[in-house]
Amino acid sequence: MRYCSTRGDAPVLGFDEVLLTGLASDGGLYLPEAWPHFSAADLDELAGLPYPELAARIMRPFVVGSVVAERFDLLVAEAYAGFEHAAVTPLKQLDARLWLLELFHGPTLAFKDVALQLLGLLFDAILSARGQRLTIVGATSGDTGSAAIEACRDRAHVEIFMLHPKGRTSEVQRRQMTTVQAANVHNIAIEGSFDDCQDLVKALFNDRGFRAELPLSAVNSINWARVMAQIVYYFAAGLALGAIGPGGRRPLAFVVPTGNFGNVFAGYAAKRMGLPIETLVVASNANDILARFFETGALAMETVVPTLSPSMDIQVSSNFERLLFEAADRDGALVRSLLDRFREARRVELGEQLWQAIRSDFQGFRLDDAGTLAEMALRRQESGELIDPHSAVGTAAARSLELDRRLPVVALGTAHPAKFPDAVEKATGERPPLPPRLADLYERPERFEVLPADTEVLKAHIRSRSALAGAAA
Numbered sequence: 001m002r003y004c005s006t007r008g009d010a011p012v013l014g015f016d017e018v019l020l021t022g023l024a025s026d027g028g029l030y031l032p033e034a035w036p037h038f039s040a041a042d043l044d045e046l047a048g049l050p051y052p053e054l055a056a057r058i059m060r061p062f063v064v065g066s067v068v069a070e071r072f073d074l075l076v077a078e079a080y081a082g083f084e085h086a087a088v089t090p091l092k093q094l095d096a097r098l099w100l101l102e103l104f105h106g107p108t109l110a111f112k113d114v115a116l117q118l119l120g121l122l123f124d125a126i127l128s129a130r131g132q133r134l135t136i137v138g139a140t141s142g143d144t145g146s147a148a149i150e151a152c153r154d155r156a157h158v159e160i161f162m163l164h165p166k167g168r169t170s171e172v173q174r175r176q177m178t179t180v181q182a183a184n185v186h187n188i189a190i191e192g193s194f195d196d197c198q199d200l201v202k203a204l205f206n207d208r209g210f211r212a213e214l215p216l217s218a219v220n221s222i223n224w225a226r227v228m229a230q231i232v233y234y235f236a237a238g239l240a241l242g243a244i245g246p247g248g249r250r251p252l253a254f255v256v257p258t259g260n261f262g263n264v265f266a267g268y269a270a271k272r273m274g275l276p277i278e279t280l281v282v283a284s285n286a287n288d289i290l291a292r293f294f295e296t297g298a299l300a301m302e303t304v305v306p307t308l309s310p311s312m313d314i315q316v317s318s319n320f321e322r323l324l325f326e327a328a329d330r331d332g333a334l335v336r337s338l339l340d341r342f343r344e345a346r347r348v349e350l351g352e353q354l355w356q357a358i359r360s361d362f363q364g365f366r367l368d369d370a371g372t373l374a375e376m377a378l379r380r381q382e383s384g385e386l387i388d389p390h391s392a393v394g395t396a397a398a399r400s401l402e403l404d405r406r407l408p409v410v411a412l413g414t415a416h417p418a419k420f421p422d423a424v425e426k427a428t429g430e431r432p433p434l435p436p437r438l439a440d441l442y443e444r445p446e447r448f449e450v451l452p453a454d455t456e457v458l459k460a461h462i463r464s465r466s467a468l469a470g471a472a473a
């Protein structure tokens, strides 16, 4: 499998290079040159497979030609062995036609573990085969950080610098990152928003000089491998609900609490690969740039506002670029010019054709904090479930939107409620306990640095802390 950049001006690469490169050299994101497609017969063969085997089958076409291709099934099995639910991503029925796809049974209690547990192993396998080490730089609004740190801690071939917006994650999220005492883990609290953190990371990737000093890679969903691993659970849900498999095909809908657009783009990829998804609902909090786009056809940036669902406090959704590339018939030059305009003017009209093309697969939804609290309280009353504020934005969308009544609806449960105890308590009066392995999280010592949102300051900091920069000097 070969991969091309969404801006059409970077080398076409194989899977190993795409994993290690993260962001393309032209500033774009990598996508497979063509989508693998599962025929009805292929889909029938997936029925009844345990999650790791299903995952290996779905992802295999993407790693053809990689040095890990031969051992891929073993790596996938290892990645999911530590999940606390045998089904890895179980479905729970919430009402007559709504299911919650619980994606939070991994080590850090959020959907990020599903991809990052695998990515840690893939980095190690490919880098050790090449005798290389590299530096991972990531931005997090709370969950990617702890999942990436957990996946990379103490690994010989990588060190990781993780940027989070100071004071804008939940305390549990921050402590899950900053209490990890591994020598190869560096946490940085940036004085700014998640978008500032993400811009800093992209600035480092676009700085050829810095990348020559220090080989960089990404664990955010700008890295294709993240999206690849997130495709699997859409198929798992489709199989569990009989949307695919020997009983035939019937369409279904997914509702996805959205920030950086990686998770919902994985759903789009699943659709391109043969899963009969009727619609993908992009559920946003008050940071509703995407909901406004679906209504108007314009992407218009506003200031990020803090909400009860902090991991979705994002205005610049990186993976929207991948969708734009698809909707624009893979015209990289057009994608570049639209995104340049967006960056310069903070607003761009996509035009009728692109807008309608995107609206044929997606619809938007927004919910403010009051609505989020009300939804969490209602779910507790109606089905006994405590759900986290991000997942609640999704289940509220399923409740309010006029979705075709014949469709089963799957809402993605993106985090465990114990990661957001204050919000859950405010909504329901109950404080969900952390699992026993995290019970002493509040007593563990924290380690992080505070930096301004300044690329030069960040570069100097990384140089001064990096074991790999020291080795290169």
Ligand SMILES: Cc1ncc(COP(=O)(O)O)c(C=O)c1O
Pocket: 110, 111, 142, 143, 144, 221, 257, 258, 259, 260, 261, 262, 263, 264, 311, 312, 390, 391, 414, 415
């Ligand atoms: C709990 C939770 N829900 C939803 C999201 C949004 O997902 P995405 O960024 O893939 O759109 C995130 C962060 O990514 C998250 O941590």
Ligand SMILES: N[C@@H](CCOP(=O)(O)O)C(=O)O
Pocket: 139, 140, 141, 142, 143, 144, 145, 219, 220, 221, 222, 259, 260, 262, 311, 312, 318
């Ligand atoms: N919500 C995310 C933001 C980064 O998203 P990613 O999927 O691109 O890593 C987080 O929790 O950090």
